[in-house]
Amino acid sequence: MLLANRRVAEYMSKDKKGIKGIFLYRIHDLPNKDKMRDLASFLKRLGYHMKLVDGIIPSEEINILIGKLDHNPLRDTVHTAIIRTMTKAIYSTKNIGHYGLGFKFYTHFTSPIRRYPDVIVHRLLKDFLGNKIIPKEKWYEYEHMSEEASSQEKEAAEAERASIKYKQVEYMSKRVGQTFGGIITGVTEWGLYVEESETKCEGMIRMRDLKNDYYIFDKRYMSIRGQKTHKKYTLGDKVKFKVRGADMNRKTIDYELI
Numbered sequence: 001m002l003l004a005n006r007r008v009a010e011y012m013s014k015d016k017k018g019i020k021g022i023f024l025y026r027i028h029d030l031p032n033k034d035k036m037r038d039l040a041s042f043l044k045r046l047g048y049h050m051k052l053v054d055g056i057i058p059s060e061e062i063n064i065l066i067g068k069l070d071h072n073p074l075r076d077t078v079h080t081a082i083i084r085t086m087t088k089a090i091y092s093t094k095n096i097g098h099y100g101l102g103f104k105f106y107t108h109f110t111s112p113i114r115r116y117p118d119v120i121v122h123r124l125l126k127d128f129l130g131n132k133i134i135p136k137e138k139w140y141e142y143e144h145m146s147e148e149a150s151s152q153e154k155e156a157a158e159a160e161r162a163s164i165k166y167k168q169v170e171y172m173s174k175r176v177g178q179t180f181g182g183i184i185t186g187v188t189e190w191g192l193y194v195e196e197s198e199t200k201c202e203g204m205i206r207m208r209d210l211k212n213d214y215y216i217f218d219k220r221y222m223s224i225r226g227q228k229t230h231k232k233y234t235l236g237d238k239v240k241f242k243v244r245g246a247d248m249n250r251k252t253i254d255y256e257l258i
Contacts, residue, residue: 180242185235
């Protein structure tokens with residue numbers, strides 16, 4: 001599938017018969033260098049040393065690391081940290097390559113699900129093979145299509161996340177007071193995000209509810225440390241917690257550290 005997508009994009013990107021045609025690419029820009037350095041520091045603390053090339057971890061290195069973590073309990077945590085570092089892949093008529101896959105040319109010619117951009121790609125390829133040339137004055141229409149497809153994809157992803165979150169909050173609202181095990185998936189100045197191991201229900205342990213000490217947030221190391229006890233919590237740590245409450249209107253879950 002990836003090879004077909006790559007070859008079609010590469011073929012359509014070249015001048016063919018002396019004519020440069022319009023095409024719809026799937027592009028993925030380089031990540032922010034500051035975020036990339038933070039990711040490299042985080043991975044180093046987990047024992048994974050990633051080299052930076054011009055401030056960026058090569059995508060091949062990241063893909064190799066993900067492959068090595070298939071049966072590692074830290075896989076989801078590392079994957080989440082990587083995703084939060086990345087820019088969003090979008091559709092465009094202007095090709096800049098696909099950083100995440102490490103491809104100079106990429107499109108959605110074929111995929112497990114049928115997207116409208118796939119249909120556009122099929123039509124453009126068919127038109128070219130049939131010697132039908134699309135006038136340059138109409139190219140802006142395809143750029144508008146790519147922007148609209150990217151926007152709709154974002155809305156669909158947000159709707160999916162919202163529906164999953166709703167059911168998670170509903171599930172935990174019936175388990176207030178129960179104890180679970182989970183893993184820290186986020187660290188902020190206002191608290192810890194924790195994901196329950198079995199259902200992946202993510203909730204928050206608020207900083208103000210950590211009564212045993214006064215904790216300081218360390219953004220660089222994505223951790224909090226107690227001033228008196230020096231107890232440290234960071235991304236990937238396993239914790240035990242109790243469900244403190246769930247708010248269906250706000251779609252939030254509150255946990256309490258045990």
